[in-house]
Amino acid sequence: MKIAVLKEGAGETRCAAIAETVKKFTALGAEVAVERAAGEGASVADSEFEAADAKVGSRSEVLKGAGIILAINGPDPSTLRGAEKGALLVGALDPLRRRDTIDGYAAAGLDAFAMEWMPRITRAQSMDILSSQSNLAGYKAVVDAAAAYGRAFPMMMTAAGTVSPAKVFVMGVGVAGLQAIATAKRLGAQVSATDVRSATKEQIQSLGAKPIFVENVAGIEGEGAGGYATEMSEEYQKAQAELVSSHIAKQDIVITTALIPGRPAPRLISDAQVASMRAGSVIVDLAADAGGNVEGAVRGEHVVKHGVTIIGATNLARSLAADASALFARNLYNFLSAFWDKEQGKVVLPDDDEIVKAIRLTQGGRIVNERLSAA
Numbered sequence: 001m002k003i004a005v006l007k008e009g010a011g012e013t014r015c016a017a018i019a020e021t022v023k024k025f026t027a028l029g030a031e032v033a034v035e036r037a038a039g040e041g042a043s044v045a046d047s048e049f050e051a052a053d054a055k056v057g058s059r060s061e062v063l064k065g066a067g068i069i070l071a072i073n074g075p076d077p078s079t080l081r082g083a084e085k086g087a088l089l090v091g092a093l094d095p096l097r098r099r100d101t102i103d104g105y106a107a108a109g110l111d112a113f114a115m116e117w118m119p120r121i122t123r124a125q126s127m128d129i130l131s132s133q134s135n136l137a138g139y140k141a142v143v144d145a146a147a148a149y150g151r152a153f154p155m156m157m158t159a160a161g162t163v164s165p166a167k168v169f170v171m172g173v174g175v176a177g178l179q180a181i182a183t184a185k186r187l188g189a190q191v192s193a194t195d196v197r198s199a200t201k202e203q204i205q206s207l208g209a210k211p212i213f214v215e216n217v218a219g220i221e222g223e224g225a226g227g228y229a230t231e232m233s234e235e236y237q238k239a240q241a242e243l244v245s246s247h248i249a250k251q252d253i254v255i256t257t258a259l260i261p262g263r264p265a266p267r268l269i270s271d272a273q274v275a276s277m278r279a280g281s282v283i284v285d286l287a288a289d290a291g292g293n294v295e296g297a298v299r300g301e302h303v304v305k306h307g308v309t310i311i312g313a314t315n316l317a318r319s320l321a322a323d324a325s326a327l328f329a330r331n332l333y334n335f336l337s338a339f340w341d342k343e344q345g346k347v348v349l350p351d352d353d354e355i356v357k358a359i360r361l362t363q364g365g366r367i368v369n370e371r372l373s374a375a
């Protein structure tokens with residue numbers, strides 16, 4: 001089985017393989033071919049791939065005879081000419097926003113697999129690219145906030161007087177939010193956090209931060225399928241807005257990470273709430289790609305409103321390309337090796353497997369995923 005690793009397009013720094021995963025695939029009996037300069041943005045030289053026994057070559061050389069094609073982002077189908085019919089294409093394919101591209105894979109006879117649709121089951125935890133990349137994004141959001149903030153995070157008692165600690169508020173305590181709390185604590189900030197899922201309260205406390213929760217609206221658990229949040233009732237949203245208003249005015253840094261799968265991100269901070277913060281405060285909106293949690297946030301930009309810097313963060317994992325590539329590459333390896341048939345020396349993907357059903361998009365020239373057929 002030959003595995004091709006593609007060089008990503010402009011703007012993407014990550015690579016779908018690192019030397020370690022090349023070695024592991026080789027140990028399974030696979031042959032790995034890496035497109036020239038694929039690891040450049042992630043500080044992996046071609047010579048490192050070669051030392052791990054990969055062949056390095058042009059796009060057409062690596063595609064020739066490959067049974068599996070690995071990528072971070074789904075490549076344009078026109079750039080995959082020469083790929084074998086029936087080859088597996090595995091990466092973050094963004095199926096709902098890039099339906100035409102997915103149709104293109106079907107037309108090319110490729111079996112496309114969208115890693116971001118990995119089900120949230122224990123068996124698939126090590127294959128979950130959303131978690132591995134969100135964790136890094138949560139860390140980077142705090143580092144970026146600290147860089148944009150004109151004051152220090154930790155309390156400092158100096159001969160010239162005391163510097164007070166920054167107050168950091170994290171809204172949305174999933175994978176990114178938990179890492180943001182941990183990072184802000186490490187930097188010495190006073191940290192508080194909120195979520196709609198009551199299970200997060202204990203997690204916030206265990207990281208030494210203060211939970212800020214809506215307590216007076218009964219009967220809302222906030223937890224939907226697969227551990228994800230659901231949309232909240234109007235009554236809850238109103239109570240949350242009031243709670244946030246009084247709290248936010250006293251914060252220096254706010255990191256928002258709230259997402260609801262399949263829906264635009266919930267609006268958590270209004271322009272009036274931004275105006276209530278003191279000048280020099282910083283908000284990082286990690287949901288900027290999904291419509292934003294913060295009124296006035298612009299994707300990929302720093303904007304200043306009422307003296308407050310609002311960072312519309314997009315794909316922060318890209319700015320930690322080496323670590324992000326290593327984790328993404330291991331997610332890909334963990335997926336493929338779990339289905340590796342040693343005797344046949346290839347990946348065997350049973351049609352009725354929960355993981356396969358969730359992430360397979362195309363097969364035999366057709367769209368086969370229910371989520372896409374329904375869209």
Ligand code: NAD
Pocket residue numbers: 119120121122124125128130131134171172173174175176177194195196197226227228229230232257258259260261266268
């Ligand atoms: P996410 O990125 O979908 O959302 C981020 C957070 O925003 C969530 O905690 C969500 O509850 C919160 N949120 C949504 N609406 C909100 C609102 N109006 N106000 C405040 N917060 C709001 O979530 P995620 O980071 O992907 O993680 C969600 C859960 O899934 C976590 O409990 C995580 O541990 C779990 N998880 C399980 C697996 C697995 O078992 N394989 C893998 C990854 C994550």
